[in-house]
Amino acid sequence: MKGLYVHIPFCKSICTYCDFPKQIAKESKKEKYLSYLLKELKLYEEQGQLKDIRSVYIGGGTPNSLSITQLERLLIALRPYLSNALENTIEINSELFTEEQAKLFSKYNINRVSIGVQTFDSTLLKTINRLHSFDIVKSTIRALRKYGIENINIDMMYGLPGQDMHILKKDIRRALSLKVPHISYYSLILEEKTVLEYQLKHHQIQLPDDDLIADMADYLTQKLKMRQFIHYEISNYAKKGYESIHNIGYWECEEYVGIGASAAGYLHPKRYKNAVSLPEYYEKHLLEEIFLTEEDAKKEYMLLGLRMLRGISISAYYKRFKTYPKMDFDLDKLYKMGLIEEINGFIRIKEDKIWVANTIFEKFVG
Ligand code: SF4
Structure with missing residues (x-):
């Protein structure tokens, strides 16, 4: 879907x-x-x-x-x-x-x-x-x-x-x-x-x-x-x-089609962005296409999924990537700092730390 x-x-x-x-x-x-x-x-x-x-x-x-x-x-x-x-x-x-x-x-x-x-x-x-x-x-x-x-x-x-x-x-x-x-x-x-x-x-x-x-x-x-x-x-x-x-x-990295000037879309494994200015959009709607590597896709999954308070389902992550977040990211530091927690099969940002979410996100960027 x-x-x-x-x-x-x-x-x-x-x-x-x-x-x-x-x-x-x-x-x-x-x-x-x-x-x-x-x-x-x-x-x-x-x-x-x-x-x-x-x-x-x-x-x-x-x-x-x-x-x-x-x-x-x-x-x-x-x-x-x-x-x-x-x-x-x-x-x-x-x-x-x-x-x-x-x-x-x-x-x-x-x-x-x-x-x-x-x-x-x-x-x-x-x-x-x-x-x-x-x-x-x-x-x-x-x-x-x-x-x-x-x-x-x-x-x-x-x-x-x-x-x-x-x-x-x-x-x-x-x-x-x-x-x-x-x-x-x-x-x-x-x-x-x-x-x-x-x-x-x-x-x-x-x-x-x-x-x-x-x-x-x-x-x-x-x-x-x-x-x-x-x-x-x-x-x-x-x-x-x-x-x-x-x-x-x-936030769950599902596919979507975006149409119109400046719209973005995600049709796995490709993310695309349309031209922003109307004349450019009329000439050629696509501005750029980025093909995600497996590593990019995992990072995005974490970055977007952690925006949700319920966090990321470990089993959904496994279903998608055939591996576990702990194996792909160094999460120990974030656990030790008390920024994230694991509850009922979900990894999530602690509720009182949601306002420093950006610091947590940076961990997955770059
Ligand atoms: S100017 Fe921006 S924020 Fe204001 S209505 Fe238009 S799109 Fe929305």
């Missing part, structure tokens, strides 16, 4: 922290993009790569910045997969959301919606250049439920410029009041060549210090767990049964 990722690189406005490939575009540009995207889809169809799709994920960018006609054109092309997959997600921004979109999602079996929220604080929203409000998000969720879509994620962020504990606590209270079954809570990452980086360099904004960020991570995790959210991946929390099938596929 495979995943299918579809990238829509258009947004209505640009968030200050964002370094994803995206752009603000005219309708004609979006039309042209869709034509090439569907051509690429056809190519994988013809190669027989889309026979057993378990999950579809339409991400961006902002997929619901497409017009209703464009969205429907895309969903019609994806229908054979949307009808059979277990989980079909679309990312949306709520300020662009309409009931007509919810109707369309429901018609084409989109059964999971991920809403980009980051914060509900109006000052912070302005700082990061996001255009929604708590009320807009609330009414989006209400409309999605009206059309039978209950599996809703909200993407939140901590460590935003000017964010303090008081704002974070209020954000969490509001997030919980929405009663969605999945919350992703990401730590802001300062990326190069973003507006945020410029603002920071020119002392226009200030970021919370590391201690405060660690306190925020601790607080939000405790708070969500108290409300029966399972912390199942570093940045992901879900009510039982609502863990993202598509994303777990990435």
Whole structure:
């Protein structure tokens, strides 16, 4: 079984922290993009790569910045997969959301919606250049439920410029009041060549210090767990049964086909990346292909699998590689340092060490 990722690189406005490939575009540009995207889809169809799709994920960018006609054109092309997959997600921004979109999602079996929220604080929203409000998000969720879509994620962020504990606590209270079954809570990452980086360099904004960020991570995790959210991946929390099938596929190194500019894919033993700029994508969609050696594949398996709190199944590792993690990696040091543990046949990062996961990951890189 495979995943299918579809990238829509258009947004209505640009968030200050964002370094994803995206752009603000005219309708004609979006039309042209869709034509090439569907051509690429056809190519994988013809190669027989889309026979057993378990999950579809339409991400961006902002997929619901497409017009209703464009969205429907895309969903019609994806229908054979949307009808059979277990989980079909679309990312949306709520300020662009309409009931007509919810109707369309429901018609084409989109059964999971991920809403980009980051914060509900109006000052912070302005700082990061996001255009929604708590009320807009609330009414989006209400409309999605009206059309039978209950599996809703909200993407939140901590460590935003000017964010303090008081704002974070209020954000969490509001997030919980929405009663969605999945919350992703990401730590802001300062990326190069973003507006945020410029603002920071020119002392226009200030970021919370590391201690405060660690306190925020601790607080939000405790708070969500108290409300029966399972912390199942570093940045992901879900009510039982609502863990993202598509994303777990990435962390378990399952194969997936990625289509669209800047999309990546994994068709064992090959990982590929598509061209980022639209003209390059139109000329030749593939940018690079990397063939993984057995050693690369093992490292990736550990790196990605340890992101999940349950860790890596030793028997699954054996099934895949006919060897054991202990034989392939020097894990003793990590055990002695109290960073990882083995429980019920799984190797995992200790829960209280999940925030230093990067140190642990470095062990497997290089
Ligand atoms: S909406 Fe998403 S992709 Fe678009 S600029 Fe903001 S963070 Fe980036």
